[in-house]
Amino acid sequence: MWFSALSALWLAATAWAAVDRGEDGNIRSIALRTHTLKQPYLDSDMSSRWYDFGGDTVIRTDSYIRLSSDRPSQNGWLFSRVPLTATNWEIEVEFKISGKNQLYGDGFAMWLTKERGQLGPVFGHTNNFEGLGIFVDTYKNNRPGTVFPYVMAMVGDGKTPYNKDNDGKETEFAGCSARGIRNANIPTKLRLTYFQDKSLKLELQYKTEDEWLLCFETNEPPTIPSVTYLGFSAETGELSDNHDIISIDAKNLYTTAGSSTPSKKTPGRGGASKLAKQKEGGSWTWFFFKIIFFILAIGGGYVGWTAYRTNQKRSHRF
CATH class of the missing domain: 1.10.287 (Helix Hairpins)
Structure with missing residues (x-):
């Protein structure tokens, strides 16, 4: 007895110790199985229970999901079948941009939008979207003074188009240069963390493994539709690259009783x-x-x- x-x-002690607290001890997380995707990507019937894909997307079950190959005029997409309805979430994506050419393009995008699986001119996805787009743009069209590759966020209202001619300069919400993110020697990753009405943060890993670089963070986040689909797309034109998704790790975030969601630190405090x-x-x-x-x-x-x-x-x- x-x-x-x-x-x-x-x-009970083991279960307690296994709770993921993150960097902040007051934040807990629960894995979102419906939006997580890892090898071998496909079920026994050669389809994914939680994701659809289309266009020129190619899936190699032991390696990657290739949204576009290193060939001209490629467009591919990968989108969740069910909407992301969590209020607070964190999405970590391992990806790879690679190619042998000295001139390359165009890039890939991560989406949290009402639209899903619609081919178009914005990194392989439809224009005039409603929701949030994160663009990893590897080809510079017309943005003087900006170092490329460039990572930027755009909040779409369903009416305002993305202007490819100036790399979306006038509709940029936030962004950062990321020289070295292509053909990197380590696993390249992005991590997007969102607390509704509290904060939006994008971090990148491409210089040193397990070292996250802050791309942008704001305590005045955009309003993201309550029902959105998580997706990825890529595009090549005359110039090309391989744009691969290696894994997607999605989590629902919540805070313990009596704690508050994180915000920007105040100097001295x-x-x-x-x-x-x-x-x-x-x-x-x-x-x-x-x-x-x-x-x-x-x-x-x-x-x-x-x-x-x-x-x-x-x-x-x-």
Whole structure:
């Protein structure tokens, strides 16, 4: 009986320790299976339960989902079958842009839009979209003073078009240069984190593995439609590249009771805030282990008392 109780306690402790807290101890996450995609990508019937694909997209089950190959005039897309309805979420994508040519283009995009699976002129997806687009643009058309490849976000209202001639300069919400993101020597990734009405943050990994570079962060995020589809698309013109999706890891984020969603740090207060969070996390950890020690002490006393009673009975028998 005692060992059964101890086993149950151990399982509970293991489950507690396995909760993903992220960098902020007050943030928890739950994997969104409906929007996560990893090798081998396809089910036994050679289709994906959660994603559709079309255009020139090619799937190699042991390696990648190739939205466009290193050939001219390619367009391909990959879109979730069910909408993303989570209020707060984090989407981490491993991708690869590669090619042998000195001149290359055009790039690929990540979408959170009402439209899904519609071929078009905006990195392989339809124009006049409604929602959020993240563009990894590798070919510079006309943006003096901007270093390419360039990563930018655009918020579409369903009416305003993306202007390819100036690389979407007038409709850019935020962005950053990312020289070295093509033909990188490490796995290249992007991580988009969104808290409704609180923050939107885009991070990139392409210089050093496990080192995330902040592309942009705002505590005044755009309004994203409550029902959107997660998708990816790519396009090549006269110039070309391979645009591959390696994996998609989507999570629903939520905060614990009494905590607030993250916001931009105020100079001079970041250290105090971090210390408070560490103390809060430490107090909970210590409280949890005190419970374990208490139960173990009771159990140990019970085992000792039982052994003593058994010895007493044996001595009376002789």
